[in-house]
Amino acid sequence: MLKLFANTGTISVAVALVLEEIGADYELCLIDFAANEQRSQAYLEVNPKGRVPALVAAGGILTETAAILEYIAPHLLPKDAFECAKHREISYYLAATMHINHAHKLRGYRWADLETSYDDMRAKVPQTMAESCAYVEDVIIGPYIFGAQFTPADAHLFAITQWLAGDGVAIQSYPKLAQLQRLVAARPSVARMAEKGLL
Numbered sequence: 001m002l003k004l005f006a007n008t009g010t011i012s013v014a015v016a017l018v019l020e021e022i023g024a025d026y027e028l029c030l031i032d033f034a035a036n037e038q039r040s041q042a043y044l045e046v047n048p049k050g051r052v053p054a055l056v057a058a059g060g061i062l063t064e065t066a067a068i069l070e071y072i073a074p075h076l077l078p079k080d081a082f083e084c085a086k087h088r089e090i091s092y093y094l095a096a097t098m099h100i101n102h103a104h105k106l107r108g109y110r111w112a113d114l115e116t117s118y119d120d121m122r123a124k125v126p127q128t129m130a131e132s133c134a135y136v137e138d139v140i141i142g143p144y145i146f147g148a149q150f151t152p153a154d155a156h157l158f159a160i161t162q163w164l165a166g167d168g169v170a171i172q173s174y175p176k177l178a179q180l181q182r183l184v185a186a187r188p189s190v191a192r193m194a195e196k197g198l199l
Helices: 012-021 041-046 065-072 081-106 115-139 152-161 175-185 188-195
Strands: 002-006 026-030 054-057 060-062
Touching (some): 002 012, 012 152, 054 065, 065 081, 115 175, 152 175
Antiparallel strands (some): 002 054, 054 060
16 A cells, blocks of 8 residues: 655655545554644654655655655556657656745745744745746646646645645646636545645
8 A cells, every 4th residue: 555644735645645536445544733742753754855745655754755656656647749748847847846936935034044044035926926826827738737637746736736836836827827726626536635634
């Protein structure tokens, strides 16, 4: 059985969503960030990065969202080689740019030591997240990123949209992104996640 280490409000929501989508048999282990459980020795043995998600599978442990999503749901990826590469392109953008833009609000210590630097990074978040939303808005074909087909990238983006209000971004300013968020939120997989305490 798969074991997913996750926490509410984090990008690990994307992995749980896709596990629910495919009807996977998995154990959900919620990591208590308030208790700093992600830095405990027990969890660091699972994921030395001290972050979520981490997925324990038959072959070992995976710890990066885009990689986990491809592993658990290859059948949800676009079949055409070029379109599959485009799926990776948006997934990597979400992980390496949009997620990092958001992280500057709460995790400035990863990049700087001075409190004034943290203040500057936090102040920039509404702008950089809005810029990312504008980019994604242009990428989305609609209703999902690649049209009618729900893909793991949609789950990845949905998890990020949960942060936008707190980042000072009005999702209503991006109609295709707002529609995608509504559609994913209405999927039964999201309701099952909520029942498990992950939303």
